[in-house]
Amino acid sequence: MRRAVLVSAALAAVAFPSSAFAHAALLHESPAYREELSSAPRNITLRFDQQVDALPNAIVVLDPRGVNLALRAHAIDRGLVAPLRRLPRGPYTVRWKALSSDGHVVSGVYTFGVRVPAAIVTDAVGAEGPTTSEHIVRWVYLVGLALFVGGLGFQLLVLRGAAPTRRFYLIAGAGAVVVLETGIVAFLLRAEDALQLPFRAFLYGDLSSIAGGTRFGQAFIAMELGFSLAFAFLFLAWLTDRVALLWPALAIGAGFASGLSLSGHSSVSRAEEVADWAHLLAAALWVGGLVQLAVVVWPLLPELRRTAFRRFSRLATVCVAVLLAAGTYLSIERLPHLRDLWQTGYGQVLIVKLALVALALAWGAAHQFLVLPRLERGGAGNGLARSLLGESAVAMSVLLAAAVLVDSKPPPRQLPQPTTAAHRR
Amino acid sequence: MMPRAEMVHWWFATGFLIIGLLLVSEAVVGTEVWGRRPWRRYLWPGTCFLLGVLMWPVMTFFTNSTIHMAAHGAWAQVLMLAGGVELARARGKLHSQYWRLCSSLALLVSGGALLVHEQQHWLFARSAFLHHALGWTLIVGAVFPLLHAFRPRSFVAATGFATTFLVTAVLLYCDRDTAQIFGYISRNAGYPHR
Numbered sequence: 221m222r223r224a225v226l227v228s229a230a231l232a233a234v235a236f237p238s239s240a241f242a243h244a245a246l247l248h249e250s251p252a253y254r255e256e257l258s259s260a261p262r263n264i265t266l267r268f269d270q271q272v273d274a275l276p277n278a279i280v281v282l283d284p285r286g287v288n289l290a291l292r293a294h295a296i297d298r299g300l301v302a303p304l305r306r307l308p309r310g311p312y313t314v315r316w317k318a319l320s321s322d323g324h325v326v327s328g329v330y331t332f333g334v335r336v337p338a339a340i341v342t343d344a345v346g347a348e349g350p351t352t353s354e355h356i357v358r359w360v361y362l363v364g365l366a367l368f369v370g371g372l373g374f375q376l377l378v379l380r381g382a383a384p385t386r387r388f389y390l391i392a393g394a395g396a397v398v399v400l401e402t403g404i405v406a407f408l409l410r411a412e413d414a415l416q417l418p419f420r421a422f423l424y425g426d427l428s429s430i431a432g433g434t435r436f437g438q439a440f441i442a443m444e445l446g447f448s449l450a451f452a453f454l455f456l457a458w459l460t461d462r463v464a465l466l467w468p469a470l471a472i473g474a475g476f477a478s479g480l481s482l483s484g485h486s487s488v489s490r491a492e493e494v495a496d497w498a499h500l501l502a503a504a505l506w507v508g509g510l511v512q513l514a515v516v517v518w519p520l521l522p523e524l525r526r527t528a529f530r531r532f533s534r535l536a537t538v539c540v541a542v543l544l545a546a547g548t549y550l551s552i553e554r555l556p557h558l559r560d561l562w563q564t565g566y567g568q569v570l571i572v573k574l575a576l577v578a579l580a581l582a583w584g585a586a587h588q589f590l591v592l593p594r595l596e597r598g599g600a601g602n603g604l605a606r607s608l609l610g611e612s613a614v615a616m617s618v619l620l621a622a623a624v625l626v627d628s629k630p631p632p633r634q635l636p637q638p639t640t641a642a643h644r645r
Numbered sequence: 646m647m648p649r650a651e652m653v654h655w656w657f658a659t660g661f662l663i664i665g666l667l668l669v670s671e672a673v674v675g676t677e678v679w680g681r682r683p684w685r686r687y688l689w690p691g692t693c694f695l696l697g698v699l700m701w702p703v704m705t706f707f708t709n710s711t712i713h714m715a716a717h718g719a720w721a722q723v724l725m726l727a728g729g730v731e732l733a734r735a736r737g738k739l740h741s742q743y744w745r746l747c748s749s750l751a752l753l754v755s756g757g758a759l760l761v762h763e764q765q766h767w768l769f770a771r772s773a774f775l776h777h778a779l780g781w782t783l784i785v786g787a788v789f790p791l792l793h794a795f796r797p798r799s800f801v802a803a804t805g806f807a808t809t810f811l812v813t814a815v816l817l818y819c820d821r822d823t824a825q826i827f828g829y830i831s832r833n834a835g836y837p838h839r
Contacts, residue, residue: 245709246709326709326710400722404714404715404718408711408714408715411711422711423710423711423712424710424711424712425710425711426708426709426710427708427709427710427711427714428708428709430708431705431706431708432708437708440705441705441706444701444704444705445701445702445705448698448701448721448725449698451725452694452698452725455694455725455729458738459729459732459733459736459738460736
């Protein structure tokens, strides 16, 4: 009998509609996300897809000093409303939380402005900006990108015609997995900073305003989709022994290498985004190629050493030229004055990066002008694998500096002087 | 335009149903007969791998909570892992039968993600019941590929593995708050466009 009751209860729980798998989701907010209002709103209204209850401090509206200007919120039909004190001109951050019908507390954050543009949600009041953890995650991401895209580039452009080795697939595959995982971690770290919630509450934090409303979120979506597809192509190439399938993997990986350009603070114009993309792609091809040369060709394919070294030297020359051209352009764009190079944090990180780049270039030049002629004359190239690994290590430290640089804010640009007519208005 | 959450669950339920039916067929006729046409060996692992690839858009676009995102990300990865390993076994790239343990791991991770994701008791709400039922189905189902790794000819292991997918599909089809196909929509179910 008891069993029958339990089974009936279980079937009833499945059979009768209550709430779907998803917890309460925010459907609409007023003022809207990043809305610039011409006058101060009287209320904040949040509409959800199901009935919610108001918790203490369910809606908090913070001015730039962090002062809460919202009064006690109350629940309405599938929503929450909080009356507001008079909001003076300025940007505002809304932090909300609601108890959904399945018992979970969902939370979120968004921004709006009164007669001024709203801040992006990752710069909301309370957000502290990129942390050391984010720098490290971004560096690991860059290393993964280099292993994946650089490895594919090396296989297809340098070792063209040679069958890919198992080790090549392992390295490139590991790179793709690292890119996917660090992409998720980087997004969650940025969201955690924006939401400013304890870990347990963060688990039910609404990330949609960050995923859909910021460049970082859009970059995250594009990168995750792109690299999952690229990884699938890499896997199918290994599975079917069809090298041709590596080309779409390389094309997708190279195309989505600009994820960081989309997400960083520093990108402004379209030209800068393109330069950033070219800079990053050239670096990935260079560093990933070095790793393949040292870890795959030297120990596993001795008959290809000379050819591979010669071809990679050519590819590396092109990569370095693109790196320098794009890097110089970006430095000029982002540092309006020469003194910014040593007076701002961005400039100081750039100096460290340039020093490391100079070291890597000198190392590469030694390979190009001292080792290559020796190999051409039939030399064995003893110890070259270790030297290549050394160059790779320096190049990876350049990526660490690049990871810090992407998260740093360049000095503000001088705004163009208003025209006389505009001034009069 | 975003599809409704339950709609996406049904799509994946259909994928799991296909996998389950393929595995049942293989279990009924036996691996030798099933493998007489080589392309059949790729069917369920290929579907599993494809479902993993398709789970990435779900992970990135359904971000209304961190735990959902993390859980969908975990499912995307383990589906690709399990499908990829079985594809490689079918192709002859991987030989050891112990690679079957990856399917076991995938089911364990998937079930664990469902249970960690649900903090209420079984009968708190229908969604809570489904989360628990799905989680435990997958965790118990992890025993079957484990058994299969050590006893490749076991009929129990093969049918149990297939049944795990069929039950998962049925439970996913139960997520249907605003489904007019069932003829009844609760007032608590939310706005029609959800």
